[in-house]
Amino acid sequence: MRWFTNLFKARDKPQNYSFGSNYSFFFGNSSSGKSVNEFTAMQMTAVYSCVRILAEAVAGLPLHLYKYTDTGGKEKAISHTLYFLLHDEPNPEMSSFVFRETLMTHLLLWGNAYAQIIRNGKGEVIALYPLMPNKMSVERDARGNLYYLYTKTFDEMTGSEKTTVALKAEDVLHIPGLGFDGLVGYSPIAMAKNAVGLAMATEEYGAKFFANGAAPGGVLEHPGTIKDPQRVKDSWNKAYQGSSNAHRVAVLEEGMKYQQIAIAPDQAQFLETRKFQINEIARIFRVPPHMVGDLEKSSFSNIEQQSLEFVKYTLDPWVIRWEQAISRALFTKSEKKAYFVKFNVDGLLRGDYASRMSGYATARQNGWMSANDIRELENLDRIPDELGGDLYLINGNMTKLQDAGVFAKKYEKEEAEDEEVLELDKKR
Structure with missing residues (x-):
């Protein structure tokens, strides 16, 4: 133990x-x-x-x-x-x-x-x-059994803002x-x-x-010293910043030049x-x-x-x-x-309509799907049993391999019987 x-x-x-x-x-x-x-x-x-x-x-x-x-x-x-x-x-x-x-x-x-x-x-x-x-x-106790700890942000029963509930493994999907x-x-x-x-x-x-x-990340170059650079910056952003101001013609004063530095x-x-x-x-x-x-x-x-x-x-x-x-x-x-x-x-x-119908026809003719099986897959109403909705059909010219010899022997036996009848008729 x-x-x-x-x-x-x-x-x-x-x-x-x-x-x-x-x-x-x-x-x-x-x-x-x-x-x-x-x-x-x-x-x-x-x-x-x-x-x-x-x-x-x-x-x-x-x-x-x-x-x-x-x-x-x-x-x-x-x-x-x-x-x-x-x-x-x-x-x-x-x-x-x-x-x-x-x-x-x-x-x-x-x-x-x-x-x-x-x-x-x-x-x-x-x-x-x-x-x-x-x-x-997910936790494990001293005996090796799993259990779950769930933290609730608010407990209506106690009124506490945060509480933890222990759940058994059989109580959790x-x-x-x-x-x-x-x-x-x-x-x-x-x-x-x-x-x-x-x-x-x-x-x-x-x-x-x-x-x-449209052209962010640039600098304004001035040949001299600007007395109020913040005013120039605010004026530039107000006129040209934002997607609504994209591609507007910029007017530069006092010999200033715009130099783009962004990639x-x-x-x-x-x-x-x-x-x-x-x-x-x-x-x-x-x-x-x-x-x-x-x-x-x-x-x-x-x-x-x-x-x-x-x-x-x-x-x-x-x-x-x-x-x-x-x-x-x-x-x-x-x-x-x-x-x-x-x-x-x-x-x-499911494939396209033509492919589905071709597959259903093969399944129906080979006997492993009935009309109702097909109609159920197509979400159609079932055909009543008395009308043959659950019948499984196969082609009449197909037979099991082990039965092939039986039919052959039966055919030979019938031919032999026919020959005996002809011989008896000749003797008569």
Whole structure:
């Protein structure tokens, strides 16, 4: 028994260096000098677009609870209490779409998504409430069991401004992202703060460029001594500073000359830098560039293939994280053997109309799809059973290989019988 106790104590405490005293190690100022965190990163259009695309994609997928049947198939477990929570309304305050969109946003920005599991007296799950990941820490007690500490900024019961609530592991739905210990995920924004910071810096540079005018960063040269230089500066800025005053004709007095000292945006490859940083951020979230507005490498011939790759290589890993986390946290040990949850991504994998119809025709003619199977995928009403909607048909000229010899022998036997009949007729 002592051996097991030592084993538990030997387990490391889950580490999330983007939380607590080490929070500033990953976040804080980037190499570009810009302060990067989840909230400032969302002000970048590329980050906002990537997060919104992935969050809405996962939230919009049909989510169903299935039960294994005795015949080895599956059927929707509509009568199970979890079906309504996952498919329609996880709590009285939000829909399933909003709930999954919120948790997916947390997962993309903080690397972790948490939801509190509310159970009734029977132990059944009756509600799921999102929890802010920046207020959560994962701990391990002396016996090696995981538990969660959630910091509330205001407690309505006690009236205190800050309090910490301890939650058992079975009371928290935790979806971790990519991490180093398998228990806590790391924030993609924290791990790529320099790339995000550079994008923020280039965006600010462009904004200030147009705010200062078309030729910022210059000096006014005077052949003599100016008695009131501040007045000259204020007069110049009032007349020529700002995008609304760009390209105005400057009038210089008393032999003054204007000397530009800033590097022109085209020389600094300003636009190219901004474009590259957008692709860099899209690369962080593994979102195809055409989905964030960069259509340079996209065409009618490859954009459909890129969309399929988005489902296969970007959405599928996130969907699997969701499915396995839900099964692990919400099902009892006996239910895990009988039930499972599944996101339906078939709608995103559908091709154009002609390709779909050709595939359906092949499936129908080869007997592995019925008319109702096809109509269900196309969101059409089912054909009644008495009209043959659930019939599975095959071509009549096809047969199993092992039956080929049977037909051959039968044919030879029939020929032999016909020959015997002819011989008997001749003798008669």
